[in-house]
Amino acid sequence: MTQPIFEDRKNQIHVKGGAEPFDMACNRDSLAGAVSQRACVFCGSRVVLYPIADALHLVHGPIGCAAYTWDIRGAVSSGPELHRLSFSTDLRENDVVFGGEQKLYRALCELIDRHEPKAAFVYSTCIVGIIGDDMEAVCRRVEKEKGVPVIPVQSEGFKGNKREGYDAACKAMIRLAGTAPIDDISPLSINLLGDFNLAGEIWVIRDYFERMGVQTVANVTGDGRVGDIRRSHGAALNVVQCSGATLPFARMMEEEYGIPYIRVSYFGIEDMSEALYDVARFFAEKDPGIMERTKKVVSEEIRAIMPRIKELRKDLEGKKAAIYVGGAFKAFSLVKTFRHLGMQTAIVGSQTGTREDYAELEAITDPGTIIVDDSNPLELQAFIKEKDVDIFVGGVKERPIAYKLGVGFCDHNHERKECLEGFVGMVNFAEEVHRTVMSPVWRFVPRRTAGKKASLESNNIDSACSLGAPEECMKEGAI
Amino acid sequence: MTVETIERIKPEKVDYVSTTNACKACSPLGASVVFRGIEGAVPFLHGSQGCATYMRRYLISHYREPVDIASSALGEKHAIYGGGPNLKLGLINVMKKYGAEVIGVATTCLTETIGDDVPMILHEFRKEFGDLDLPTLVWVATPSYQGSHMEGFHAAVRAVCEQLPDPAVERHKGVNLLPGFVSPEDLRHLRDIFDDYGLAVTMLPDYSDTLDGPALEDYEKIPSGGTPVEAVRAMSGARATVELGAVLAGAEKTGGTALQENHGVNLHRLPMPIGLRNSDAFFAALDAISGRETPTRHVKERGRLLDAMVDGHKYISGKRAVVYGEEDLVAGLVAMLTEIGIQPVLVASGGNSGRLPAAIEEATDGILREPPKVMPGVDFYEIRNEAERLAPDLVIGNSKGYRMARDWSVPLVRVGFPVHDRFGAQRTMHLGYKGTLALFDRLVNAVIEKKQADSPLGWGYI
Numbered sequence: 001m002t003q004p005i006f007e008d009r010k011n012q013i014h015v016k017g018g019a020e021p022f023d024m025a026c027n028r029d030s031l032a033g034a035v036s037q038r039a040c041v042f043c044g045s046r047v048v049l050y051p052i053a054d055a056l057h058l059v060h061g062p063i064g065c066a067a068y069t070w071d072i073r074g075a076v077s078s079g080p081e082l083h084r085l086s087f088s089t090d091l092r093e094n095d096v097v098f099g100g101e102q103k104l105y106r107a108l109c110e111l112i113d114r115h116e117p118k119a120a121f122v123y124s125t126c127i128v129g130i131i132g133d134d135m136e137a138v139c140r141r142v143e144k145e146k147g148v149p150v151i152p153v154q155s156e157g158f159k160g161n162k163r164e165g166y167d168a169a170c171k172a173m174i175r176l177a178g179t180a181p182i183d184d185i186s187p188l189s190i191n192l193l194g195d196f197n198l199a200g201e202i203w204v205i206r207d208y209f210e211r212m213g214v215q216t217v218a219n220v221t222g223d224g225r226v227g228d229i230r231r232s233h234g235a236a237l238n239v240v241q242c243s244g245a246t247l248p249f250a251r252m253m254e255e256e257y258g259i260p261y262i263r264v265s266y267f268g269i270e271d272m273s274e275a276l277y278d279v280a281r282f283f284a285e286k287d288p289g290i291m292e293r294t295k296k297v298v299s300e301e302i303r304a305i306m307p308r309i310k311e312l313r314k315d316l317e318g319k320k321a322a323i324y325v326g327g328a329f330k331a332f333s334l335v336k337t338f339r340h341l342g343m344q345t346a347i348v349g350s351q352t353g354t355r356e357d358y359a360e361l362e363a364i365t366d367p368g369t370i371i372v373d374d375s376n377p378l379e380l381q382a383f384i385k386e387k388d389v390d391i392f393v394g395g396v397k398e399r400p401i402a403y404k405l406g407v408g409f410c411d412h413n414h415e416r417k418e419c420l421e422g423f424v425g426m427v428n429f430a431e432e433v434h435r436t437v438m439s440p441v442w443r444f445v446p447r448r449t450a451g452k453k454a455s456l457e458s459n460n461i462d463s464a465c466s467l468g469a470p471e472e473c474m475k476e477g478a479i
Numbered sequence: 480m481t482v483e484t485i486e487r488i489k490p491e492k493v494d495y496v497s498t499t500n501a502c503k504a505c506s507p508l509g510a511s512v513v514f515r516g517i518e519g520a521v522p523f524l525h526g527s528q529g530c531a532t533y534m535r536r537y538l539i540s541h542y543r544e545p546v547d548i549a550s551s552a553l554g555e556k557h558a559i560y561g562g563g564p565n566l567k568l569g570l571i572n573v574m575k576k577y578g579a580e581v582i583g584v585a586t587t588c589l590t591e592t593i594g595d596d597v598p599m600i601l602h603e604f605r606k607e608f609g610d611l612d613l614p615t616l617v618w619v620a621t622p623s624y625q626g627s628h629m630e631g632f633h634a635a636v637r638a639v640c641e642q643l644p645d646p647a648v649e650r651h652k653g654v655n656l657l658p659g660f661v662s663p664e665d666l667r668h669l670r671d672i673f674d675d676y677g678l679a680v681t682m683l684p685d686y687s688d689t690l691d692g693p694a695l696e697d698y699e700k701i702p703s704g705g706t707p708v709e710a711v712r713a714m715s716g717a718r719a720t721v722e723l724g725a726v727l728a729g730a731e732k733t734g735g736t737a738l739q740e741n742h743g744v745n746l747h748r749l750p751m752p753i754g755l756r757n758s759d760a761f762f763a764a765l766d767a768i769s770g771r772e773t774p775t776r777h778v779k780e781r782g783r784l785l786d787a788m789v790d791g792h793k794y795i796s797g798k799r800a801v802v803y804g805e806e807d808l809v810a811g812l813v814a815m816l817t818e819i820g821i822q823p824v825l826v827a828s829g830g831n832s833g834r835l836p837a838a839i840e841e842a843t844d845g846i847l848r849e850p851p852k853v854m855p856g857v858d859f860y861e862i863r864n865e866a867e868r869l870a871p872d873l874v875i876g877n878s879k880g881y882r883m884a885r886d887w888s889v890p891l892v893r894v895g896f897p898v899h900d901r902f903g904a905q906r907t908m909h910l911g912y913k914g915t916l917a918l919f920d921r922l923v924n925a926v927i928e929k930k931q932a933d934s935p936l937g938w939g940y941i
Contacts, residue, residue, distance in 0.1 A: 005576055030528045030552040032565040033572030040529025062588045062623035063498065064505030068533035070879075090498040091624050096592055107497035126527055126589040127624065130558060158527040158558045158589060377547050378576055381698040397536050400545040404698050446696040 005378050006034050012374060014358070017367030024358040026373040027163060035376045037324070037397050038351045040157035042125055043069070044165015047414060048245050049121050049153065049172065050083055051075035051196050052224035056117035058087045060104050060135065061125025065157075066090075073414040074198045077223050082117055091127060101133050108142045108150065118226035119149040121172060129156030149226070151175050161374075162326070163244055163352045170248035173220070173229060177253065180227060182234025186215040188283050188290070191235045191259075193250055194242035195266065197222025198414060201421040205266055208276055208422065211297045212290055214283065220246055233257040237282055239264055239275070242327045244352055266421040267333035267429075269305075269340060273298045301423035308427055309340065312434045317342035319390040319437055322383065324375060324398055325412060328353030328361065334393055334412070335364055341430055346387035349375050377401050390437050406445030408436035500859035502803055502879065503829025504897075505623035506631025507585045508534045511548050512660065513635035514583030514617075516684020518705035521549055521579040525566050525597060526587030528552040530623075541897040541904050542663075542690040544702070549573045549582075553589060562590050563600045570604060574614055577700050581708055584618040585635065591622035615708055617642050627830050629805050632660050633733060636683060640734035643708065644715035644742060651713065653679040654768060655720040655744065657734045659727065659751060659807055660896065663691035665910040672911060675774040676765050681710040681717065683734065691905040715742035719768045723761075724807035725750035725814075725842065729834035750842070751807050752910050753918070754815030755784065757842075761911070780912035787916055788819055791923040794941075796820035798926060801866045803827040803876040804895040806835045806855065808909070812875060812894065813851065814842035815915055821922070823851040824869040831856030859883065873925065890925040894918065 004010040011025040030036035042061075046069050050057060053075075059066035066088030077083065089107045091100050104122065112120060120142070124135055135152040143150040153172045155165050190209065195202045202222040209216055217235040218228035238250040238261035250261035262282065264275035280294035321343050323334045328350040335345045348361055349372035361371050370383050380401050384392065392402035395413030402409040410432050412420060420429045442448055507524050511534055514522035524531045531550035538546040549572075551557075551565040566584070573579050586597055597618050605613060619638035621631040636657055658669055666687035673680035688704025714720075715738065722728070722735035728748035730736075738744040747768070752761035758781070762773045773781075798821045802809050806828045816823050826839050835855040843850055854865060863883050866874075874884040874891045878899045884891035898904035908914035927941055 006572065029554045030550075031568075031572065032552045033523070033549045033569030033576075034552075035531070035535075035547045035549050036528055036552065037532065038528055039532040040527050043529050043533070058497070062505055063501050063503060063627070064508065064530070064533065064623050066498070067501045067504045068537050070500060086500050088498045088501060089496075090501065091588075093622070093624050096588075096622075096624050103496060110495065111497050111499075126529075126558070126587075127592055130589065130592045157529045158553050159555050161528070377545060378700060385698070396540055397532070400539055400543060401698070403543075404545055404692075404695070406694065445694055450696045 005382060006031055009034065009374075009379075012372065013379070014362065014371045016362055016365050016369045016371060022359065022362050024355060024362075024371065024373060026353055026355060026358060027161070028374070030161065030374055035378070036374055037376060038161055038374055040162065041159045041165040041168065042123060042155040042157045044162035044245075045153050045155035045169035045172070046123060046165070047073065047196075048166055048169035048221060051077070051221045052119075052121075052226060052229070053077035053083045054080040054118040055082065055226050056087065056111055056115055056120040057083060057123070058089065058108060058111060058120060059123045059125065060089045060100065060128050060133070061091055061123070062127060063088055063090045065123075065125045073196060074417050075196045075222055075414070076198070076200045078203070079225075082115055087111055096127060096131055099131060099133055100128065101138050104133065104135070104138050105142060108138070109146065112142065112146045112148060117148065119151065119176065121151050121153050123153045123155050125155070126157040129159065149176060149179075161352065166245045167248050170246060170252060173249055174252045174256070176226060176229045178230070178233045178257065180230035182231050185217055185231070185234035187236060187286055188213055189215040189217050189235045190237045190239050190279060191218045191220055191232045191253075192216055192222075193220045193238050193240040193246040193261070195219065195222045195421070196414060198416055199419040201266070201419050201425065204419060204422040204424060208297055208301075209279065212276065212280060212294050213287065214279060214290075220249060233259065235259060237262065237279065239279060241265055242329050244327055244329075244354070263329070265329055265333040267330060267425065268337035269302060269423065269426055270336050271333045272422055272426070273302070305423050305427045309430055312430045313340075313342045315434060315438055316430075319343045320346045320387060322347035322380075322387065322389040322392045324349045324372070324380060324392070324394045326351050326395070328357035330412070332360060332364060335361070337426065337429065340426075341433060343433075345369060346389050347372070347383045349373060381405060391433060406442055406447040408439065408442065410436060495861065498858045498860075500879065501829055502827065502858055502862065503627035503629075504537065506621035506626055506628060506634065507587050507623060508537065509628035509630065509632030509660065510583065510585035510619050510621045510635035511546075512538070512686065512690075513632055513639065513684045514581070514585070515546065515689050516686035516705050517581050517583065517639070517711065518707045519580030519614075519701055520705060521547060521573050521577050521582055521701060523549040523551070523569065523573060523582050523584045524587055525551045525562060525584055525595065526553060526589045530587045530589075537897060538690075540899050543905070544690050544692060545698075546690070547577070547700075549577075558589065558593055561593065562595045563603070566595070566597070566600050567604050567607070570616075571608070574611070579614045579701065581615045581617065583635065583639075584616065585621045585631070586619070587621070588623040591620065591624075615643065629660060629807075629830050633727060633730070636734040637732060637737055639683060639711060640714065640737040641741070643711045644738065645712040646715055646742060648713045648716035650718070651716045653681055653710075653713065653717045655714045655717045655738060656680050656682045657720065657722040658682060659724045660805060661723075661751070661910060662907050663687040663905045664908050665914060668908060668911055668913060672765070672777065675776055676769045676771055678765070678769050681714055682706060683711060683714070714738060715744065717744050719745040719747060721747045721749065721764060721768070723749055723751050725810040725838040726806040726830075726832055726834045729837065730832065750814065750838070751811035752914075753811030754818050754915055755781075755788075755912075756818065757811055757814050758912050758915060777912060780916070784912045784916045784919070787919055791919065792820055794923050794926050797822065798872040799824045799869065800873040800875050801825045801827070801862070801869070801871040801880075803862055803880060806830040806832060806838070808895045810835065810838040810842055811909070813839055815918065816875075817843045817846045819919060819922075821873065822847070822849070824871055825854065825862070825866050826851045827854040827857050827862045827865075829856065829858065873922070875922075890929050892918075892921055892925050
């Protein structure tokens with residue numbers, strides 16, 4: 001049984017099938033001194049809005065907030081790339097004392113003149129919340145003077161966690177919706193919510209929908225455009241990926257414009273297929289042919305990738321994985337995907353999961369799986385050792401934790417450069433997992449070699465299971 | 480330096496209000512690096528959770544090591560009622576769970592603005608939990624709205640030098656080295672140099688192991704290495720302090736001046752030993768401090784460097800370079816470029832201490848026919864605007880200038896911090912004869928590679 005490292009976090013860790021009944025605490029403030037992997041409200045709103053490529057994204061605050069989020073995501077644009085620049089008011093002491101409104105006003109005017117964006121988002125940071133700059137008023141004034149939407153994003157870092165940042169972003173975005181004509185939109189139309197076009201993934205997904213005969217009105221927000229979001233209220237359905245980032249937007253759209261939404265994931269064969277079928281089912285009444293077309297897309301795609309998946313699976317069978325990601329929805333897909341590869345998920349967690357999310361994880365994982373909310377390096381390293389996993393899926397901050405323990409790592413976060421969504425993404429993911437897990441480097445890392453020596457001495461293991469072939473040993477459960 | 484020369488090199492800076500693509504990071508990041516270089520220490524940011532997480536990510540991506548920075552994770556109610564209780568709770572957690580021997584607390588813009596009195600909170604903490612085995616606590620004010628990550632770095636070094644050295648320590652033969660923000664490989668090299676002189680050195684900070692550690696059998700909560708606290712306490716009794724950085728040398732209050740003023744430790748302020756003359760000055764200082772001649776090894780290194788400079792001069796002579804980064808680093812780089820016949824056409828920094836132009840003037844004086852344009856306190860928008868006009872052949876600086884170099888189709892030689900798009904930043908050498916030679920090789924090869932790639936023929940000999 002896993003012992004909690006921080007007593008205060010006891011009810012944010014659950015072992016499936018253990019003595020404790022499932023009752024997971026989540027969405028709490030991070031514990032002081034626990035080195036949470038989470039960022040802040042500002043981060044939440046920034047990651048959601050940032051991929052809108054023809055908008056100006058101005059961070060109103062000291063330089064760090066903008067510097068650390070400069071081009072941080074691999075969110076690709078098919079056109080303008082304004083989002084890849086990092087704009088800041090770089091507040092100085094004087095501004096803190098006398099207020100930063102003048103500076104914000106001048107910076108906005110200067111940047112709008114220079115770049116002629118389709119809209120501007122102004123992000124509030126901790127310090128702006130404290131000094132009380134009236135961002136709303138400044139934005140209103142500039143909007144009037146420059147004739148483009150200028151929208152404040154109330155994302156003061158301390159006002160909760162990343163999840164509140166998602167809300168702030170969606171509240172900002174909803175101000176754009178409903179402001180452009182929608183006459184030419186097809187009845188078979190959707191908005192793609194919660195995909196950030198990392199490594200061009202949204203283009204893969206849009207292609208599937210196109211082949212099904214479904215029009216995409218707005219990408220929210222990968223490869224996003226202000227003009228499309230202004231028309232997004234014309235879509236018949238919102239298709240929401242990821243557990244929480246754009247869900248508030250979908251809910252607001254439902255309330256305001258009566259547009260229903262469904263939640264999907266594009267990771268892994270099952271979830272990807274299911275996403276397409278869900279959309280097809282939604283439009284089946286309007287267009288009876290859509291189901292056939294969707295089946296065709298799915299079977300063509302699956303047929304193309306299965307031989308390679310089967311081949312890779314042969315080596316991966318029986319290996320163990322750990323998952324720690326930002327959103328829990330991605331974790332669901334990863335658990336299923338690993339199963340497709342013959343692998344078992346031994347640890348799974350997220351920074352921002354909800355009670356429902358964790359209940360779902362509890363339902364789909366195997367007994368013994370550690371489920372964790374808002375974890376930290378000390379816990380993660382302890383879990384990795386306890387479960388002796390072969391690969392860890394996470395983001396840049398988790399990478400050195402895995403590597404220091406001699407464990408493979410796959411970057412499944414917003415910096416990734418590899419397309420991991422869709423059917424093609426499934427192959428890419430399987431290839432990466434295979435490349436990582438099967439690398440000979442793990443034979444030489446101290447933890448493996450030391451463990452091996454000790455076991456050899458104490459257990460007198462079969463001579464066939466030599467130091468040179470640790471993978472074989474592990475497969476047979478010899479160690 | 481005369482008034483005229485200051486006028487001459489004064490940048491014609493357009494007064495931009497906004498910042499686009501900053502050439503700097505914020506001060507708590509610098510402080511975190513310093514605390515990471517003290518043995519048994521955990522850096523602790525007093526602010527909201529995001530600050531610590533962002534800086535961890537930024538540092539991890541450069542060093543490729545676990546960088547655990549704790550946070551008091553302040554929420555809205557703390558921002559209103561004060562962050563003291565969370566700071567104390569956080570300290571207790573770090574103490575108990577990390578077993579920290581030292582906790583380095585750095586403030587952020589949030590806690591500076593709400594007016595949390597950190598020394599007082601720490602005082603209360605010591606009183607409240609006096610029955611526990613408390614770690615050494617050191618704190619520094621690093622409001623992100625003042626200076627850049629370098630001001631945070633130097634402020635933390637100074638804070639440690641002010642708060643920890645023990646006035647009662649007896650004089651000893653050790654030497655203090657305040658190396659500035661250099662690579663782990665540079666730190667290792669500096670240590671070797673002192674060892675070769677037989678000088679016991681206390682390097683502050685020393686993250687040569689903590690930010691570039693070996694593969695081990697188990698995960699270390701706090702990586703081994705770093706300056707031992709005992710050694711820091713004894714810095715007050717050292718025979719001398721060597722403080723590196725031509726720009727830093729103009730600062731009134733530094734770690735070195737603190738040790739000099741409070742404990743009478745003799746201070747040698749030198750430029751970063753990049754290039755021949757700066758390295759000569761560094762070795763000359765060590766000769767003087769130790770009373771020994773430069774060890775043969777280093778005399779030979781110097782010879783090799785000179786030999787290489789002669790062998791390679793033709794490939795690079797007359798090339799035009801744009802250099803940017805931390806002020807002390809660029810001052811060192813410019814000194815070196817000047818010696819090898821590369822014309823620095825633009826020298827830029829996000830830092831704005833006011834002392835960069837003078838340092839550059841000094842580094843180029845008497846060799847360069849035309850002084851470079853110096854632009855302190857700028858961002859990449861300004862660097863790009865200015866540099867484009869100057870048609871450089873080479874860009875020298877951190878990763879953040881990559882897009883600029885790519886657009887101009889000129890090589891970027893990555894030095895300093897951060898290097899987010901290449902492997903091995905921790906092991907990049909910049910300092911001493913050896914580091915200069917390593918840099919020199921990279922510069923020459925960058926030029927040759929570019930020429931070879933652009934050639935319609937390609938060739939197998941140079």
